[in-house]
Amino acid sequence: xxxxxxxxxxxxxxxxxxxxxxxxxxxxxxxxxxxxxxxxxxxxxxxxxxxxxxxxxxxxxxxxxxxxxxxxxxxxxxxxxxxxxxxxxxxxxxxxxxxxxxxxxxxxxxxxxxxxxxxxxxxxxxxxxxxxxxxxxxxxxxxxxxxxxxxxxxxxxxxxxxxxxxxxxxxxxxxxxxxxxxxxxxxxxxxxxxxxxxxxxxxxxxxxxxxxxxxxxxxxxxxxxxxxxxxxxxxxx
Amino acid sequence: xxxxxxxxxxxxxxxxxxxxxxxxxxxxxxxxxxxxxxxxxxxxxxxxxxxxxxxxxxxxxxxxxxxxxxxxxxxxxxxxxxxxxxxxxxxxxxxxxxxxxxxxxxxxxxxxxxxxxxxxxxxxxxxxxxxxxxxxxxxxxxxxxxxxxxxxxxxxxxxxxxxxxxxxxxxxxxxxxxxxxxxxxxxxxxxxxxxxxxxxxxxxxxxxxxxxxxxxxxxxxxxxxxxxxxxxxxxxxxxxxxxxxxxxxxxxxxxxxxxxxxxxxxxxxxxxxxxxxxxxxxxxxxxxxxx
Numbered sequence: 001x002x003x004x005x006x007x008x009x010x011x012x013x014x015x016x017x018x019x020x021x022x023x024x025x026x027x028x029x030x031x032x033x034x035x036x037x038x039x040x041x042x043x044x045x046x047x048x049x050x051x052x053x054x055x056x057x058x059x060x061x062x063x064x065x066x067x068x069x070x071x072x073x074x075x076x077x078x079x080x081x082x083x084x085x086x087x088x089x090x091x092x093x094x095x096x097x098x099x100x101x102x103x104x105x106x107x108x109x110x111x112x113x114x115x116x117x118x119x120x121x122x123x124x125x126x127x128x129x130x131x132x133x134x135x136x137x138x139x140x141x142x143x144x145x146x147x148x149x150x151x152x153x154x155x156x157x158x159x160x161x162x163x164x165x166x167x168x169x170x171x172x173x174x175x176x177x178x179x180x181x182x183x184x185x186x187x188x189x190x191x192x193x194x195x196x197x198x199x200x201x202x203x204x205x206x207x208x209x210x211x212x213x214x215x216x217x218x219x220x221x222x223x224x225x226x227x228x229x230x231x232x233x234x235x236x237x
Numbered sequence: 238x239x240x241x242x243x244x245x246x247x248x249x250x251x252x253x254x255x256x257x258x259x260x261x262x263x264x265x266x267x268x269x270x271x272x273x274x275x276x277x278x279x280x281x282x283x284x285x286x287x288x289x290x291x292x293x294x295x296x297x298x299x300x301x302x303x304x305x306x307x308x309x310x311x312x313x314x315x316x317x318x319x320x321x322x323x324x325x326x327x328x329x330x331x332x333x334x335x336x337x338x339x340x341x342x343x344x345x346x347x348x349x350x351x352x353x354x355x356x357x358x359x360x361x362x363x364x365x366x367x368x369x370x371x372x373x374x375x376x377x378x379x380x381x382x383x384x385x386x387x388x389x390x391x392x393x394x395x396x397x398x399x400x401x402x403x404x405x406x407x408x409x410x411x412x413x414x415x416x417x418x419x420x421x422x423x424x425x426x427x428x429x430x431x432x433x434x435x436x437x438x439x440x441x442x443x444x445x446x447x448x449x450x451x452x453x454x455x456x457x458x459x460x461x462x463x464x465x466x467x468x469x470x471x472x473x474x475x476x477x478x479x480x481x482x483x484x485x486x487x488x489x490x491x492x493x494x495x496x497x498x499x500x501x502x503x504x505x506x507x508x509x510x511x512x513x514x515x516x517x518x519x520x521x522x523x524x525x526x527x528x
Contacts, residue, residue, distance in 0.1 A: 007415070008417065044260045048466055053260075175372065176372065
């Protein structure tokens with residue numbers, strides 16, 4: 001693995017990883033190390049697929065100090081230290097009333113809806129990055145047979161909690177938002193809840209699989225969630 | 238001190254230093270766009286410098302003072318009136334109960350910052366009192382001020398030996414910037430179009446970003462291969478697929494897939510808050526210090 005550390009303006013450092021296996025674990029390991037060591041003057045850390053952006057307060061530290069800190073942390077932050085991953089089994093409803101792209105996807109992928117949903121739910125996904133919207137998980141692990149194009153003209157409003165695919169990724173919309181991904185179904189709870197202390201349901205490196213449920217069960221889970229009776233910890237193993 | 242909103246103004250929000258600790262879950266940094274003005278205004282009323290302020294946008298609110306105290310204004314030059322009499326708004330303004338405070342739209346600049354003496358009794362979310370709008374969602378709705386709302390502070394926010402902050406000297410005509418991570422994706426002709434040339438701010442521009450009247454060409458390899466999304470920050474100059482340079486501001490998303498060709502110098506980022514649609518400015522390229 002190669003690491004490049006360079007300035008990105010006068011109050012930020014960009015660390016880029018080159019490796020053969022999609023390097024998010026390295027970015028996450030460095031993110032966690034920065035969080036736990038909390039070096040003086042670090043303002044924000046933003047991990048992405050193969051990079052991490054670190055901003056700093058130049059009244060409290062400097063580029064050369066941050067650079068030296070990052071080098072020291074990189075030597076200690078092993079990708080294995082990201083092993084705190086959770087495995088989620090998230091119920092999702094693929095009823096045509098939620099699957100806004102039910103028809104076009106069957107045509108583009110030349111697949112029946114049942115086998116499309118079955119293929120989608122057979123894969124295990126991994127959260128590579130949270131971004132685009134607060135709490136939006138980019139999920140790696142989509143089956144090759146489900147690769148599809150984005151919409152030419154994005155929808156002006158994709159409903160919150162929609163499960164979507166585009167290119168070789170899957171995702172779940174945390175909020176009502178414009179978006180061009182293909183919509184397959186919906187999960188019964190919000191992915192982003194400002195009232196929670198940690199508002200994003202998923203975190204980078206979490207593993208996720210989808211458990212198909214019928215509309216009646218979806219409605220029941222939604223009701224339980226609204227009444228505060230749903231224990232989503234049971235979805236983690 | 239208590240202030241009641243008679244009118245809200247165009248968009249008057251609570252802002253502070255924002256939420257830099259939550260970029261890893263996709264929450265924008267947010268906070269006051271002109272943080273130098275926020276600190277300066279707070280220093281004038283003796284508040285801790287990161288105390289929330291009201292961010293005024295073009296048209297300020299009309300406020301009735303219900304319990305006495307000091308306020309101070311910084312950023313764009315909104316002329317202030319107390320009971321309809323112009324007052325010197327370069328220093329703290331003492332208000333008595335019953336006084337009405339109003340503002341004239343600034344002739345230059347776009348956003349004003351009103352500090353209010355004391356510790357603010359406002360809701361916070363993720364450690365910040367800042368309003369944040371994502372699409373049509375207000376994630377902290379109480380930070381967007383409406384007519385009839387009441388802003389209340391209690392004594393105790395004022396610190397015994399307040400920092401002295403020198404009045405910021407904004408320069409909105411010359412924005413200084415460093416090379417960004419994908420600077421080399423600009424064709425030489427695009428560099429000539431972008432650097433030290435008059436650029437205009439065009440609509441839609443908002444707290445997410447400033448769009449410019451540019452059509453820049455990027456290197457052929459950029460079009461062949463989509464960039465892998467990577468972190469962006471306020472002051473990042475991105476170039477979209479159709480060649481438009483967009484300067485990101487505090488409410489921008491946390492990662493992006495467009496080439497980050499420049500990064501504005503930290504001290505220039507505050508100045509960007511004062512640019513409005515139609516304003517002209519130019520970008521000056523700075524070299525990184527060699528080390």
